[in-house]
Amino acid sequence: IxxxxxxxxxxxxxxxxxxxxxxxxxxxxxxxxxxxxxxxxxxxxxxxxPPQAPYPPQQPQVPPYYPPAPQPQAYYPPFPMPARPPIPEPPRHKDCIHYKNGKCEFWNLAVHADDPACPFFVPKNAPWRWW
Known part of the structure; x- marks a missing residue:
């Protein structure tokens, strides 16, 4: 032994x-x-x-290696988002066949030429009997 x-x-x-x-x-x-x-x-x-006196703990010569922390992954949609089509401008009274001299003849009301048109808007450049 x-x-x-x-x-x-x-x-x-x-x-x-x-x-x-x-x-x-x-x-x-x-x-x-x-x-x-x-x-x-x-x-x-x-x-x-003979018994040895204990030595104080020594610092390691090389600092310990800590791997870098994982970075959060950015979220990407699976496919590119299509561009949103532009919102068309609403039709205006001045472009309606019922508008004459600041008045809607369909409703017989005074209207401003640049205001949005009413539900009965018919474009001035529409072909004859287009409906």
């Missing part, structure tokens, strides 16, 4: 007998049972190092 194991066994109060290398186990057991304990001159005890 190694020196650490011998030291641990001795510290626990277990008697440890060492014999020269190559000694048969039967002879070693007979010698111990007869009381013939081997002398240190016969086979020296293993070297035991």
């Amino acid at each position: 190694g020196p650490n194991a011998i030291g641990a066994l001795q510290a626990a109060g277990v008697k440890v007998y060492t014999f020269p290398p190559g000694t048969p186990i039967k002879e070693a057991v007979e010698k111990v049972s007869k009381g013939e304990i081997p002398q240190p001159s016969e086979y020296p005890q293993p070297f035991q190092a």
